[in-house]
Amino acid sequence: MAYFDLFSLKGQSAIVTGASSGIGAAAARTLAEAGARVVVNYRSSEADARALCDTIEEQGGTAIAIGADVSKEEDVIGLFDAAEDALGPVDIVFSNAGLQADAAIGEMSFEDWNKAISVNLGGGFLVGREAIRRFRRKGLREEISPALGKLIFDSSVHQRIPWAFHANYAASKGGLKLLMESLAQETASEKIRVNAVAPGAIATAINEAERDDEAGRNAMLDLIPYGRIGEPDDIGRVVAWLASDASDYVTGQTIFVDGGMTLYPGFKGNG
Amino acid sequence: MALDGRVAIVTGGATGIGYAIARRFLHDGAKVVIADINERAGAEAARDLSEFGEARFVHANVAEKLDVHNLLASALDAFSDVDILVNNAGIVHKAGFLDLDVADFQRVLDINLKGAFLCGQAVAQHMVEKIRQGGSAGTIINMSSVNAEFALADQVGYSVSKGGLKQLTKVMALALAPYGIRVNAIGPGSIMTELLHAVANDPAARNTILSRTPLGRIGEPKEIASIAAFLASDDASYMTGQTVYADGGRLALNYVVPVRNDED
Numbered sequence: 102m103a104y105f106d107l108f109s110l111k112g113q114s115a116i117v118t119g120a121s122s123g124i125g126a127a128a129a130r131t132l133a134e135a136g137a138r139v140v141v142n143y144r145s146s147e148a149d150a151r152a153l154c155d156t157i158e159e160q161g162g163t164a165i166a167i168g169a170d171v172s173k174e175e176d177v178i179g180l181f182d183a184a185e186d187a188l189g190p191v192d193i194v195f196s197n198a199g200l201q202a203d204a205a206i207g208e209m210s211f212e213d214w215n216k217a218i219s220v221n222l223g224g225g226f227l228v229g230r231e232a233i234r235r236f237r238r239k240g241l242r243e244e245i246s247p248a249l250g251k252l253i254f255d256s257s258v259h260q261r262i263p264w265a266f267h268a269n270y271a272a273s274k275g276g277l278k279l280l281m282e283s284l285a286q287e288t289a290s291e292k293i294r295v296n297a298v299a300p301g302a303i304a305t306a307i308n309e310a311e312r313d314d315e316a317g318r319n320a321m322l323d324l325i326p327y328g329r330i331g332e333p334d335d336i337g338r339v340v341a342w343l344a345s346d347a348s349d350y351v352t353g354q355t356i357f358v359d360g361g362m363t364l365y366p367g368f369k370g371n372g
Numbered sequence: 373m374a375l376d377g378r379v380a381i382v383t384g385g386a387t388g389i390g391y392a393i394a395r396r397f398l399h400d401g402a403k404v405v406i407a408d409i410n411e412r413a414g415a416e417a418a419r420d421l422s423e424f425g426e427a428r429f430v431h432a433n434v435a436e437k438l439d440v441h442n443l444l445a446s447a448l449d450a451f452s453d454v455d456i457l458v459n460n461a462g463i464v465h466k467a468g469f470l471d472l473d474v475a476d477f478q479r480v481l482d483i484n485l486k487g488a489f490l491c492g493q494a495v496a497q498h499m500v501e502k503i504r505q506g507g508s509a510g511t512i513i514n515m516s517s518v519n520a521e522f523a524l525a526d527q528v529g530y531s532v533s534k535g536g537l538k539q540l541t542k543v544m545a546l547a548l549a550p551y552g553i554r555v556n557a558i559g560p561g562s563i564m565t566e567l568l569h570a571v572a573n574d575p576a577a578r579n580t581i582l583s584r585t586p587l588g589r590i591g592e593p594k595e596i597a598s599i600a601a602f603l604a605s606d607d608a609s610y611m612t613g614q615t616v617y618a619d620g621g622r623l624a625l626n627y628v629v630p631v632r633n634d635e636d
Binding site for chain 2: 144145147165166167168169170175176179183186187
C-alpha cells in the first residue's frame with residue numbers, strides 16, 4: 102500500500118469520549134478528516150457535541166453525538182450499543198474523557214480523589230474493556246485494517262512527571278500508563294493495538310485561567326523547550342496516526358506530545 | 373407533595389397536554405425533563421416552568437433511537453435518575469384512507485407508537501437495572517386517546533397508533549409487573565389545545581364535538597394533567613395496564629346529546 106494511503110481511516114468507525122471540547126473535539130475532527138465515521142461522546146455538553154457534528158458533516162464527514170458518563174458501567178455499554186446501532190462495528194476508540202479536581206493534599210477530599218480516579222482511570226477501564234469486547238465480537242476485517250482494533254488512551258505528561266497539588270490527577274494518569282501497557286500485552290496477539298498519547302500543556306478550557314494570566318502563561322512556557330503552548334490539533338494528529346495503519350507495528354507505547362516538557366528543561370545548564 | 377423528589381421525562385412537553393403535565397408534575401414536587409422536537413417552544417417551556425421547580429429541555433425526536441438514548445443520558449446527567457416517563461409526543465395527519473400516502477402513515481406511527489416503544493423500552497431498561505441494585509420502581513404513562521376505541525376515517529395513522537398504544541400499555545404492564553413498574557395510559561377526548569383551537573372556533577365543528585360530549589364542554593389540558601399526576605403517584609399503586617378515559621362522557625354515549633349554546 103502506498104505510504105499516504107496508510108493514513109486513511111476510510112470505512113472505519115471511531116468513538117471519541119469526552120469529545121464535546123478540547124483535545125477530544127480536535128481528535129474527532131481529525132479522525133473524521135482521515136475518513137472515519139465518528140461518535141462524538143459527551144456527558145453534559147450536548148449542544149457543543151451537536152455543533153461539532155454539524156461542523157464535521159459540513160466538511161463532508163459523518164458524525165453523531167451520543168451522551169454517556171464514562172464513569173458509569175451502564176452508560177459505557179449503552180454508548181457502544183448506540184454507536185454500533187448508528188455506525189456499525191467500531192474499529193477505533195479514543196478514550197479521552199477526563200477531568201481535574203485539584204487540591205493540596207491536606208485539603209483534598211475523598212470525593213475529589215474519587216472524582217478524578219473514577220472518570221480518568223475508571224472510565225479508561227470501562228471504555229477500554231468495552232472496546233476490546235466489541236473488537237473481538239466484530240472480528241478481523243483485513244480489507245479495512247490489519248489490526249482487529251485500535252484503542253488509544255489520553256494520558257498526560259503527568260503519567261511520568263509528579264504534580265504537586267494534583268495528586269489525584271497524576272495518580273490517575275500514572276494508573277492509565279500501566280492499564281494501557283497491560284491491555285496491550287494482553288491483547289497484542291489478537292491484533293489489537295493499545296497505545297496512549299501524553300499531552301503536555303495544551304490550550305484547552307482545563308488551563309484557560311492559567312493561560313490568560315501573563316505570569317501563569319510564562320510559568321507554563323518555562324517548562325516547554327519548544328517555546329509554545331500546544332494546540333488540541335497537535336494531539337488530534339497523533340491520535341489519528343496511532344489509529345491508522347501507518348502505525349501498525351506500534352503497541353503498548355505512550356507518545357509524549359509535549360513540546361519537550363518531559364525533557365526536564367530546568368536541568369538545562371543546571372543540576 | 374405526591375411526587376416529591378421524583379424525576380420525570382415528559383415527551384412532547386413543550387406545548388399542550390404535555391406542557392400541562394410538566395407543570396403539574398413540577399407543582400407536585402417532581403423535577404421534569406421536557407423532550408420535544410420544537411427547540412424554541414421547548415426552551416421557552418423549560419424557562420417558564422422553572423418558577424415551579426427544576427425543569428430542563430432536551431431536544432429529541434422520539435422516533436429516533438439515538439435521540440432517545442441521548443434523552444435518557446441527559447436526564448440522568450441532570451437529575452441522576454428517572455422515576456416517571458410520560459410518552460406524550462404525538463402528531464396527526466389528515467387524509468382520507470383512499471388517498472393516504474404511505475410515508476405519512478409511517479411518520480405518524482413512528483412518532484406516536486414506535487416513539488412510545490423506544491422511550492418506554494429505554495427507560496424501563498434503566499428502571500429494571502435500578503431495581504436490581506435495590507432502587508425503587510418507577511412508572512410509565514402513555515398518552516392514548518378516545519381514538520383508541522373510536523376510529524376517524526381521515527386520521528388513519530393516528531387512530532391506528534392510539535389503538536396500538538392501548539395494547540402497548542397492556543404488554544408493557546405485563547412485562548414490567550414482575551419488577552413493580554406500573555404502566556398505564558390516558559385516553560383524552562376533545563381537549564382545548566392548539567390542535568383543537570381551529571376546530572373549536574368553527575361553530576359547525578364545535579357543535580359536532582359537543583353533540584358527542586355529555587358534559588357539554590371541551591376539556592382543559594390540566595384536566596388530563598391531573599390524571600397523569602394521579603397515575604404517577606403512589607395513590608395509583610394498584611393500577612397497571614389500564615387506559616383511563618377522560619372524555620366528558622363520550623365513550624358512554626350511543627347517539628348524540630343536545631348542544632347548549634351558552635355563549636350565544
